Amino acid sequence: MVKIKTDILIIGSGPAGLNAAYTAASHGANVIIVDEAITIGGQLKQQTQILNNLPGEFNSQRGFSLVDDFYERLKSLPITFLLRHTMIGIYKNNSIGVTNGKETFPITYKKLIIATGAAEEATIFPGWTLPGVMTIGAAQILLNREHVLPGNEAIILGFNEFSLEVGKQLESCGVNIKAIVAKGNYDVELFHEAKNVGIRVVSNATIISATGVNEVEKVVLNIDGIEEEHMVDLVCIGNRLSPILEAFEILSCQLAYQEDLGGLFPKYYNSLETTNTSVYVAGNAAGITNIGGILITGEIAAWNALYSLELLEYSQFKNRSRALWEQLYRIEESQVFKARIAAIKETYKDESLALPPFVELLLEEC
Amino acid sequence: MEKSTIVCRCEEINIDEIEIAIKNGAQEFDDIKRLTRCGMGTCQSKICMNLVRKIISEKLNKPLGEIAPSKMRMPLKVTRLSALTKNIDLCIEEKATLEEGEQTSV
């Protein structure tokens, strides 16, 4: 019979979960980190681009090497990794139920940090269910994690920083990107970047259909009213991300909505505690942001969990907490930070609580 | 977009079927789910939830933020029954048994 107890339980071993684990374990907390994947790192494992916006304590590096970096930091700390374990639900006493596919058992915790990250939104069109049509994240996983070529001739649907980055990575491995399809307005700077590397971006364009017998063979685009056909064996859907909500929902955390945070997300305070006491949120699950924001929110959640476990002195906690929020303000896209602070303000309002002066200050600043 | 375009990959429910459900009074994802089986398949609406919410928002002219998400169910991922049976002696306080067949039927 498995019976597991811990101070801090973290769901998700992506950058937010790892940074939370590092912070928590290096201040004396027992930590269990649960992830359904085979190795730690979440979506960072297949990021080959050099990450900008890393907080000061991290060296500028590529995503997959940051995972190795974390591995080195974490291996001597009191952290239990439960990889290939999936959180599937909760027990009546609020323990988290985890399965490894063979058995299911509860983990009891004092504080829970949920860092389940984000999921890629789909884009629908006739033929989007064909094999060979996949999310751009899936194509990147094949390419960089599995070292498998996802196709030879590709169309990318959706023009944004990430879809262009993966487009470049695909090209560098020999995939011919026939076009990136941009719906309407796009970032001029991004357009020039694409142009510089020789990737064609078609604007004011949509996909009419993807067809093929057993897998995708052809797509028809509508570019500014003119139809264009392409023979392809790969269609990548490069839509936006939205926070993964399942765990929060079954924990009865209330949800809120902010367009700039990626849609629905769990309501939280400036402690990153959700409306379910002792449940914290970190990383993209708390609103879609950049890698810096992901790492910092992981640390903020951990500091607050530590403080409420009385593992920190007040002054130590207060100073670091403040510094982290200021760092977040500097590192995050301003509209993301604004949306986050607005969301926190809403949470206090909904719960009829006074806004802490510090948050008020941040509100003024942005 | 063609009305026959699939929205729910698992149960293969298309735009048309969702719009009909909305016409019949459905306002939330779960209303549509119960009428059409959209989101009831193996992925449990993880892929179609926001697609459907967007259709509802457009059809009813309501902000996306006001369209409730589908109610997520345990287990959060498909799980073998055999994996669920192990370790059950832990927290069960009231042993739930069935005396008469009709008791779970309504």
Add this chain to the structure above:
Amino acid sequence: MHINEHPIMNNHFNKDITFTYQGQTFIAREGQTLAAALFANGIKKLGVSRKFHKPRGLFCANGRCTSCFVTVNGLDHVLSCMTLVEEGMVIEANNSDPTVRSGQN
């Protein structure tokens, strides 16, 4: 196709293994997922949908969409994107609803 020389990353696979799909033998790298091993061998269609029997394959690669189910060693509906390939694995396409058989684990 397997990528032998990745432009940025070192090759983190060091062993080849074999598996069968629909009775045919293929080579994978130890450490790859089933979905990737199949994809590398040109197998994109992993099965058909329930209602209209349309082809299905890898879509999200993160265990969420359940489009990549295959049968592994007789056990139906295994997520190929979340399962590592193993030497000698017998993999079959997901062309009908799963059948539960006794005597498996």
Add this chain to the structure above:
Amino acid sequence: MSKRYDIVIIGSGVIGSSIAYHLSESQQEEVLVIDKGFPLSGTSGSTQAWVWVHSKAPASYGELSMFSAELYPILEKKIGDVEYKRTGGISPFFSESEREKALMLAEKQATVGIPIEVLSQEEVLSREPALSPNIVGATYSPIDGNVNPFRLVELFIRAAKKNNVEFSFYTSVTSILKKNGLFEIETEKGGKYTAKKIIFAGGPWMKELASLIDIKVPVKQVRGQILITEPLTNLIKHTIAGMRQADNGEVLIGYSLEEVGYDRRTTLDIIQNTAQMAIDYIPSLANANIVRAFSGIRVIPEDELPIIGEIPNVENAYISVMHSGITLSPIIGTLMAELLLHGDTSIDLQQYSLSRFDK
């Protein structure tokens, strides 16, 4: 301005919808059905939906259930395919000591014509080979079956709408006053309706609803948690006490009963327990994937028998609340339509009157 109706039904679950449909068949009355939510968001949408007769006690209640089951084929001809299947019902037992009880049940139910066989182990396993060899016997009746509750409620509503019944969903009733012999109904949305007659079909929410007219209805809420497998190839032919396989191949499994008010959450405690029960009954289910668990709040009257008919001391007010609403909806709809349109019923409902609790 308030809109006038002959009959207002509160509750659009399987019972309210069935009554609405059966009332509408004669197309004599103007009928409105009000529901606080959307159809199937409550109890009727969270059930295994057995049409279950054979173990219903006392025998007179079993008989009412049997009459209802017999109406299903006729109902399907009128409202459309509700995936009704008379699969036969099997209620297995695991120890020889239970055989005695089974024989007594068979004897009692025979008095009202419910056919029950008490099967030996070989007979059970030959009828339903997927069942566990640990089963020593079972009661079996050919009258039991199941139905698709989503189709059933949807088609009741569709047929009623065709006959000009009006429905108002997402409408909570906030007050009911009786003035000059008419019921004045106000809703949260600000709607006002008057009705000559009113029917309460609020299922588990009946207590709160009835309090609007100062009536006490002795019912309790009981949560049942149900597991669903992904669709499987044919495995189970019969409706088995605790589980059934739906038309699309999903196996529904549920045994739990908990009194937790209106809390509709599921818990892994019950889910894991239910999973064990499923494998105890059908060992090969071990390899099936569970895709979801859900719960429904069942309503169970204090003496477990339906409460049907006129509400004592409130003229023109009626009630229909019961457990096993799926099984009973065809007969309840029929009888309530008779009662409201003709003032009398073809089956005596005296034993199901709300007044029985006054004693």
